[in-house]
Amino acid sequence: MKLDRLLSFGVLILLIFFIPFSVSAITVEITATVEGCGDGLIGIGEQCDGSNLGGSSCVSLGFTGGSLSCTTACTFNTSSCTNTGGGGGGGGGGYSPPSIPDTNVVFSGRAYPLSRVSILKDGQLVVTTIAGPDSNFTATISGLSSGNYTFSVYGEDKNNIRSAPFTFPIYITSGVTTKISGIFISPTIAVDKSEVLKGDNLVIFGQSASSSEVTVSINSTEEIFIKKNTDESGVYLVNLDTSILELGQHHTKSKSAVSGEISEFGQIVAFLVGNKNIFTELNANCILKGDVNYDCKVNLVDFSIAAFWYKKPLSEAFVIIESDKLNADRKIDLVDFSIMAFYWTG
């Protein structure tokens, strides 16, 4: 009997202490379907949270008045917003509140057939899309504020070689869809040798839009231009006889034209005309300046690592990285960040 009472008391205590706790935990778990919703703070994907409307009101959403509230799913509840005025007019027909206009940017243009196209917003990768077999791509970025943005668009060819980024600043107006069309991503370019024996052939290759005309420029005492057409997959290849080039360092770059559109010149690739052949590594794309953590990308992580060493004496380990990936002056200063910003991939 005593044991029974003790057990009953124990159960009662458990019920008092743990059931509300478990119930509240379950309640929280339900709200977890919308991340962070219910914490009073406006997180990603939320328009509002509880009484926190983020400064919005019926008027800012296009109504003439009324009271704006927040739903349990952290979206605006405009049912109490009103629209008055506008003169008389006949009755009938229900009123449908105006929808909140989105602030979007739509990008469209030409890359390489079935290639990956990346879009950076203020240096951070926000959208990746795949171009169609006709090389055309379209991508949309939503949920922007009003203000100045810098967008960069670059493509990656079938060998994972990246193009030079197409960068442009633009002022975005709230509630407006901005369309940016006619982007023509410059061709990718690579060479099969970092040093070529004078007189031997050097293969210059890359990818651009399908059936386009690629102009390859090779700097010499007089700049040499070679025109080649890409095939259906956008690939081009130039076999250059180096007997026409003088000994020493040279650079090559390419641009593309199709249907009256023309791209900018793309990345510049260096090679040496010397007395031996040195073939380039297969994964040459990873030999990227600025990539201080060797992940084949130059982004916020590399920036943060370099920023940590800014104006500080470098560790022995980082001296090696600095000499390999930056300007090899055994210090981190603005020049290193400029190199990083040039090779930025997001």
Place this chain on the structure above:
Amino acid sequence: MKYFINKQFLIIFILIVMFFPFTLFASEIRLDANKVEIKTNEQFIVDVIVYADEPVNALEGKIVFNTDILDLKEIRDGNSSINFWIEKPHLTLESGIIFSGITPGGFTGVNNNLFSIIFEAKQNGIANIKVDSIKALKNDGLGTEENMTYRDTVIVVKKGDSNIHKEILEDDILPEPFNPIVTSSPSLFEDKYFVVFNTQDKDSGISYYEIKENKYKYLSFFSLWKVVESPYVLSDQSLRSHIFIRAVDNNNNIRIAEIVPAYPLVWYEYLVYWFIIVGILCIVLYFVLKIWKIKKL
């Protein structure tokens, strides 16, 4: 003959005046004040603007002013052409306002706003606000320096506080959404995991960031926010915690980013589940005993 020489000189002089400033000093940093004459206790804004003839991707510099006449109230870097600050514009005792930052891909053109400075006049006099030094690097992959000219500004401060004007910025827009990255590097923090983050606020600019780490997502309510800077070494090196980072702008609008744990807890590691299980067992046991007791009677 004399007339001819004079005419020739005149033409050459005009050509020099017209074209030299553009050919020699193509890019410029200028300080644009919204007022030229103010009264004591009045506030005014100075915008730091860059005209870049060629794309520049890195900038650093210093702005000095008469501290006996002007008081720095605020620096707003919202809507800046700089995407990543190495050193956010801030006041130092020795050097005035210093700043450095980069823009991947670079920027070019006439009116690239770097940041805005809000001053308040302390006493009457003539206040000089000057660009003391600036370094701008071209977006050429080599860090080649771009020639820059400076254009300073002068403000006349007169006595009187009858028309006090404060520069108040309305900002109810949240900072931009952002995606922090958890990573590690042998060259930093002894290969420990750290988190990097950055976002922008297009109006008042980002004021600071705060972080919270908690293995139990729904108990993170009880833990306190900690003010941090990127990169930040994570407390939980096992990567089993939910990480919340919030960006707070200069008008206290908050944007939160969450990183889900790389190695989340399995169900039996959640304390609350054990409370529920024990509770249910106790209830079942209670009713079993009750039934057993009734049957016994």
